[in-house]
Amino acid sequence: MPAIAFLFLLICAWLSGVGLLRLFHLRLKPAYTHTLAVMLGVAAASFIPFLLQLCYIPLNGTTVFGALFLSALLLNIPAFLDIRKQGLRPFLHSQRPHFQLFRRGHVWPKAYEIPYWLVLGFLIFVSVWRCYYLPPTSRDALSGPEAIAEYAVREQTMINSFFDVDLWSTNNQFKSPFLISLQLIYKLAGFPFGQVWLSLLFICFTVFLYHALKERLHPLLAGLLLLLFTMCPEIYAYSFMILYDYSNMVFFFLGLYFLFRDPAAIGPAAPAPSPHASSSLSFAGLLLGIATYIRSETVILVGLLLPAILLMQWRKTPRSIKKIAIADALFLLPSLIAYYLQTNLYIQHYLPVHYNIGSLVNNHLENWSPLFQRYRDIITVLLFGTFATQLWGYIFYLFITLFVAELIFIRRLNRIARNWLYAMLALYLALGALGFTLPMFNLLETTKRALFKLMPLVLLYLANNELLLRLSGRIARWEMSGSPASHPAPAVAISKIKKKGQKK
Amino acid sequence: MKVFLLTLASAFLVILLINVGYYGVWFREKPRSYWFSFLKEKDDTTAEEGIKNARYGISYTISMRVKAFLEKKRLPNAIVLFEPNSYYRDSLHIYNSVRAPEPAVFYYYTGLTGVWTNSPDVNKANFIVHITRTKGVTIEEIHTPERLQQILAGFKKYPPIL
Structure with a gap:
């Protein structure tokens, strides 16, 4: 029974995600389309029980699964309209490129990708098993969202008897309904511990990331970087232990990825920018909105991205102020709505217990020394040193080494690398400021987990590091020399080969 | 031949990575140990x-x-x-x-x-x-x-x- 329910949920997630991608006119490679569709679908599902709850509809199998199916259908209305206009056969024909997953050179790995995927597959398998087999364990989940979800299944409402208990020792009941909703759905599907949705995110994100890296680097380097990321001990642990930070990292990264793809916003990261560039910006806004729904403080990061977007829009594109304002409003709107839904509507006006967020703010904001101390601690405790190695492995050391080497030997940073570095800096500044403003945003727990978001940015910076790009180009040239090109080498490598040929 | 050499290189990098420094310790203590737990858990009938x-x-x-x-x-x-x-x-x-x-x-x-x-x-x-x-x-x-x-x-x- 859980297997059938899981299949149903997977199909609903994929359908919802495909519908959303279609709404934004995004035409992506199959590997991106399907992984992104499932991730988006999981995020869309996380709104459903929450919205049912807001409408006081009882949460049971019929209402929740019915609403999931209905939302998947509603998100695909444009597809149904296309079918009506074109007919089923031409419509299916037009969708063929999305399903040519196994066309030669698209997904079939080359032999040298297999060793990486053997280890990655092993890590994924172990993570998925633990996600399925073991109950949620983190105290933050047990004293809040997990307990609320468990009693929501029994009492058909998120406002349940859990709120009658003495909640002095916890504030986890005020966290986002993202986790409660997904736990509720998967518990209703017959998984006693819920959680398996996290495996969907983990698998899809890993595959997405690999393809994103392969766009820039030879698979030999892309696989190595991906393995370095997956083997970040702390992040890996949260791939099977439900909490907010892993999912927040996924959607924050995806938001930035699509933001940097939009040439009108910050500059083209993709080799071939989408013809619907501005929809890429609003799609990035949607993804960052999901990240904000998961962790409300993400709204600050979204705000910090805006000055850079405005500056580049102003410099690069001859758009009118009105067009820029509309594009940026569409970019910001999902995050603002998500923030309002979670902190104002849900916490302030819906939950039976109240939370005075104002009382959490530091009373001594005039004393800045804790701010500088926090910035120092993030560097010395969380990013470098023995403890940092236990959290992230050596990935940050690799980043610093290659960053410094790039500054010394290349003496310039390409635009895409600058984008990712800007995002890293914005994150670092925001986390320090949050720790200073909200004393509950402590160093060793909250800030540590918030730093998950930094690691995929590090990875994408490395994928655009000029030294690695040159090494990648050399490997690709060596591999392709003397043999017909059978593998689509990274776009960067190909462009370099072409340039070299032109010079000759 | 080149693909073979690249395969050897990637296999070498993988083996190096899962054995070097803290990665080696972590790989033994976590994923590998989780694998042995899985071998027991999969046949376990514990409710x-x-x-x-x-x-x-x-x-x-x-x-x-x-x-x-x-x-x-x-x-x-x-x-x-x-x-x-x-x-x-x-x-x-x-x-x-x-x-x-x-x-x-x-x-x-x-x-x-x-x-x-x-x-x-x-x-x-x-x-x-x-x-x-x-x-x-x-x-x-x-x-x-x-x-x-x-x-x-x-x-x-x-x-x-x-």
Whole structure:
């Protein structure tokens, strides 16, 4: 029974995600389309029980699964309209490129990708098993969202008897309904511990990331970087232990990825920018909105991205102020709505217990020394040193080494690398400021987990590091020399080969 | 031939990575050890309860013993007082191995109401869970308000902590 329910949920997630991608006119490679569709679908599902709850509809199998199916259908209305206009056969024909997953050179790995995927597959398998087999364990989940979800299944409402208990020792009941909703759905599907949705995110994100890296680097380097990321001990642990930070990292990264793809916003990261560039910006806004729904403080990061977007829009594109304002409003709107839904509507006006967020703010904001101390601690405790190695492995050391080497030997940073570095800096500044403003945003727990978001940015910076790009180009040239090109080498490598040929 | 050489290179990098420095330690202690756990777990017929018992440890075991005790006594509406964790830390020195569950987690485990010494409903407590080095876990029924006040006074210097 859980297997059938899981299949149903997977199909609903994929359908919802495909519908959303279609709404934004995004035409992506199959590997991106399907992984992104499932991730988006999981995020869309996380709104459903929450919205049912807001409408006081009882949460049971019929209402929740019915609403999931209905939302998947509603998100695909444009597809149904296309079918009506074109007919089923031409419509299916037009969708063929999305399903040519196994066309030669698209997904079939080359032999040298297999060793990486053997280890990655092993890590994924172990993570998925633990996600399925073991109950949620983190105290933050047990004293809040997990307990609320468990009693929501029994009492058909998120406002349940859990709120009658003495909640002095916890504030986890005020966290986002993202986790409660997904736990509720998967518990209703017959998984006693819920959680398996996290495996969907983990698998899809890993595959997405690999393809994103392969766009820039030879698979030999892309696989190595991906393995370095997956083997970040702390992040890996949260791939099977439900909490907010892993999912927040996924959607924050995806938001930035699509933001940097939009040439009108910050500059083209993709080799071939989408013809619907501005929809890429609003799609990035949607993804960052999901990240904000998961962790409300993400709204600050979204705000910090805006000055850079405005500056580049102003410099690069001859758009009118009105067009820029509309594009940026569409970019910001999902995050603002998500923030309002979670902190104002849900916490302030819906939950039976109240939370005075104002009382959490530091009373001594005039004393800045804790701010500088926090910035120092993030560097010395969380990013470098023995403890940092236990959290992230050596990935940050690799980043610093290659960053410094790039500054010394290349003496310039390409635009895409600058984008990712800007995002890293914005994150670092925001986390320090949050720790200073909200004393509950402590160093060793909250800030540590918030730093998950930094690691995929590090990875994408490395994928655009000029030294690695040159090494990648050399490997690709060596591999392709003397043999017909059978593998689509990274776009960067190909462009370099072409340039070299032109010079000759 | 070139693909073969690249395959050798990637295999070498993978082997190096999962053995070098902290990655080696982590890989042995975590994913590899999880794999051996999987080999046992896949054939294990332990029900949900057994898995929770193994995963949550002593705090869960204590909670379920309290639940079993109260079910036996047919007292589903009992309010259970837990000793402060600072008492286990500063007086009994068993804090590293034993922790009283916080009321929210106790409710999640058992569906029963638990209170700490600073809870608003502490005056309604009619059972207390004692944990000692010699006797282990014992449950005492609190018969009179005087006895409850006596217990609370005894814990005054031990503030509730997680």
